[in-house]
Amino acid sequence: MPTDISPSSTVSRSELRELVQRQLELLLEQKNYEGAKALLIPVQPVDIAEAIENLPETMQVIGFRLLNQTTAITVYEYLEPKVQVALLEHFKEQEVISIVENMSTDERAKLFEELPAKIVRQLINHLSLEERQATSLLLGYQPNTAGRLMTPDYIALKQNLTIIEAEERIRRLAQDVEVSYYLYVTDEQKRLVGIVSLKDLLLAKPEQIIEEIMTRDIVYSYTNCDREEVAQLIQRYDLLALPIVDQEQHLLGVVTVDDVLDILEAEATEDIYLMGALQDDGDDYFQANLFDVVKKRIPWLSILLLTNSATIFIMSGFEEVIEQVVALSFFTPLLIDAGGNVGAQSSTVVIRGLSTKSLQGKKTTWVILRELIAGGLLGLIMGIVVIVGVFFILGKPDIGLTVGLSLLVITILAATTGAGLPFLFKSLGFDPALMSAPFITTVVDILGLFIYFSIAQAIVMNGA
């Protein structure tokens, strides 16, 4: 029996994975293939895939060929697209066909998305007619929709089957499908009419028929549904899988909960990137080369640079004021940063609230008004601290009052804008995360500087 490589409480699972990684490389260098095979036997497929990805490119094919057929397919499905493509180039034609033919349909569709069209055409020809149709069906849908994500590998039952007949059918098909814990009940036209779980089957009396034990109130979705909505349905209704139908209710496929975990993570990353003024096209930032990185980041930076230049003109408009009391300029960074921080806080809660649907019961005006008042309270506290601080440390009450007052106004402005602009963007049909901290900061800076120097003009120049 191979050594049990479960983690103990002292060795973490990730440390174990590193150990396996190093051992594998060592054994392959020594050409000890039997040892390498034995090493991999108790390892989970996703971990084997990661180990192969981290091998030097020349060793990856050898590492992969250590695996038996079933494990090889599962491991292949877990590999990064880059490595999947590289391996295909090294494989003999028969190996390629064997893998591609036996992959699950949704994973094959994902692979075909990454390959050049020429290669896809060659590979498609090697598929059985059934597999070719299933794959083409998936690829016919828009990326990131339920249709593209779903797998057609589920089990359908007819309503009039007895429990025994149903179990027979499941036994025949279960080996080759991805989802067997839910069984979907369809009518003669293949329309979805009910759902049964394996547990329901087990608890039923043998003489009953499916129609008697099935649930008719099914949660389902349409093929053109956005992946975010699919994820939210599965999350909201605690499902293990979501059936996908066309506009006439014909059952076409199923999206499983493990896909949803990845979707939720990708959607959160997309929001987080947008809130940090970055494009996110779904590719790994750390895989891209430096020119792609610059291409990814310069759009937002350019837009922000352009809009920010308005601050230059505002300040030059108040040139006289600044010349007279140079010290006024010392406080612009403080005011700008404070406005930025408050705006960031407000926009963060609103954008995230919209994203997680936790704002659904609340009125927009209530949220914005609340932020306005909160901004007022926060600005009051910070304003008083500043007035006192400037008075005691710099001994300039006029300037202190100007800065403190401006801080109050800027804070209210920042909180209100920070809360309001995401709502505005959403109502215009845009992603609220786009109207995020960097943009709000720019708006607040421009208005805030104008307010600050206007107040300064009133207070300080009249006193001076």
Added chain:
Amino acid sequence: MPTDISPSSTVSRSELRELVQRQLELLLEQKNYEGAKALLIPVQPVDIAEAIENLPETMQVIGFRLLNQTTAITVYEYLEPKVQVALLEHFKEQEVISIVENMSTDERAKLFEELPAKIVRQLINHLSLEERQATSLLLGYQPNTAGRLMTPDYIALKQNLTIIEAEERIRRLAQDVEVSYYLYVTDEQKRLVGIVSLKDLLLAKPEQIIEEIMTRDIVYSYTNCDREEVAQLIQRYDLLALPIVDQEQHLLGVVTVDDVLDILEAEATEDIYLMGALQDDGDDYFQANLFDVVKKRIPWLSILLLTNSATIFIMSGFEEVIEQVVALSFFTPLLIDAGGNVGAQSSTVVIRGLSTKSLQGKKTTWVILRELIAGGLLGLIMGIVVIVGVFFILGKPDIGLTVGLSLLVITILAATTGAGLPFLFKSLGFDPALMSAPFITTVVDILGLFIYFSIAQAIVMNGA
């Protein structure tokens, strides 16, 4: 048969929920309880819970009492803690006992966390000994650990059972457990030794025993494991549930994938809030009253205000320079914002990369160096644009050169700091998201202003 209220392609599911909401309120106002009962029959429990939450408080108890016992328990588990507590106060003692006794153990533990200790003690006394022990066990673990999240409602099998005996056992227990698609195999001491799926059972020959068909390579976790790690294990290995053991491998409970969806969302929210300079204690921001909101936001704002005040002293140190060329001050907002945006981009990708473990194979120095170079390229592009812009629009090549050069240095600084500080924080054992955009902006501002005016002193004053 009640009307089928499945969504069509024209009416969305959320519109349907609103319809049900309004109908329910109407029927209850008219005291048409039979109609209200019929309305709710095809509605999913989580949607019934939301409808009850949105009822006026006086109607909530009546709405809840429309439900049959089984549905009532499930709906109760979905209610917000606030409403759960309110209902308990209205229920008769027998109703309270009936609900609390029949809740699933992990949901009951969650409820007890929300209730005042006095009430919990009363309720605990009404539980059966078994339920009381199970609940106390869960509450004995730290919040947000596997021990607190797990449910003890799973099915365990012995290795020597035949398939028929196993199915018998499952039939007896399946009605009352949460997880029946995975069956956990334990030895005489209740240590976890294997796992079997319902599908495996169905495909096995009746004369086999469990030991022959079980999988020994199990992914599991310990009771003191952080909820984030639990979520990552379930996500990585595509599990529907994760078994939880103690230090001696005794099986104590199971965390299900639906909990993980909620964990992933909560963890993402925590990160997003931190990156927006907000505390996140898990409570809904929009449920808190205004004083709690101010309490939540003022700590970070105060710290940032304090650290930002260093900018005042830096600029006052260069008072002569600014007095001589007042126009220099016009560009401070632009430089600060540009630095802030670049720093936000860099810190965002690094913090998110650490969070999703996508940085695990990469060396820290490589990531930081890469950001440094990217910052240099971005700064070069932006610097040239600024130099040209200032030259053509303001006609001041000296100032243009100063600003452009400073922009380059500030951008490199911002990218490097933005990437490096999260790593530093992580190595010191802190949450990298803490060292987020607001903090990095402050650091970059202080250094950036110093660099800007130093360069200005060199270029502009020597020329002037």
